Amino acid sequence: MPPVFVTSSGTEIGKTYVSAMLTRELKARAIKPLVSGLDEETFAQSDPAQLLAAMDEPVTYENAGLVSRWRFKAPLSPDMAAKREGRTIDFDELVEECAAAARAHDPLLIEGVGGLMVPLDGKHLVLDWMRALNERTGLAPVLVVGAYLGTISHTLTTLAVMRAESLTPRAIVVSEAAPGPVPVGETAETIARFAGNVPVRALPRGETVSLADLF
Numbered sequence: 001m002p003p004v005f006v007t008s009s010g011t012e013i014g015k016t017y018v019s020a021m022l023t024r025e026l027k028a029r030a031i032k033p034l035v036s037g038l039d040e041e042t043f044a045q046s047d048p049a050q051l052l053a054a055m056d057e058p059v060t061y062e063n064a065g066l067v068s069r070w071r072f073k074a075p076l077s078p079d080m081a082a083k084r085e086g087r088t089i090d091f092d093e094l095v096e097e098c099a100a101a102a103r104a105h106d107p108l109l110i111e112g113v114g115g116l117m118v119p120l121d122g123k124h125l126v127l128d129w130m131r132a133l134n135e136r137t138g139l140a141p142v143l144v145v146g147a148y149l150g151t152i153s154h155t156l157t158t159l160a161v162m163r164a165e166s167l168t169p170r171a172i173v174v175s176e177a178a179p180g181p182v183p184v185g186e187t188a189e190t191i192a193r194f195a196g197n198v199p200v201r202a203l204p205r206g207e208t209v210s211l212a213d214l215f
Contacts, residue, residue, distance in 0.1 A: 002138035014175030037075030
């Protein structure tokens with residue numbers, strides 16, 4: 001099975017929640033190679049902590065490296081957060097690390113960072129990361145989007161870009177990370193009318209949804 005790559009149309013909309021949910025359902029190894037805004041005092045609420053818990057690994061700051069190799073303190077895009085610390089992200093090394101993890105673990109879940117167009121360094125975006133990995137290992141992308149006002153346009157724009165790059169998602173998950181202006185199911189139904197053959201699943205706040213049938 002190709003690695004599951006969880007990406008998004010934005011940030012803070014439930015990507016890690018869905019990643020942890022899928023990790024449990026698929027009994028997958030999960031990695032989030034890049035993480036920003038990581039602090040030891042608040043680690044228990046962090047993205048790596050959620051993925052560690054989903055794999056039944058001890059949720060400790062010392063174990064963060066099991067999930068995330070590139071860890072930054074500033075809650076910024078990876079390129080900006082790395083610059084604050086005088087560091088850089090080696091794009092080829094990032095791709096190779098993910099490819100190696102895919103060879104070692106089946107299934108493997110990779111959680112991206114922020115949205116599809118977030119910069120990783122001076123010339124690469126999350127989209128470039130996905131494209132390079134798809135060439136190496138194949139990918140089973142999952143697109144997580146929000147239930148906020150404006151999400152329909154953001155979702156369909158992201159979907160169009162992914163399709164153009166041969167990265168059509170296995171599913172779009174509409175995540176109600178925060179209460180939206182309309183019921184999440186109604187938003188999902190509207191997106192589905194324009195998503196073609198891509199399944200769209202509504203994920204009400206605090207609930208789970210099965211995606212295993214898509215892999």
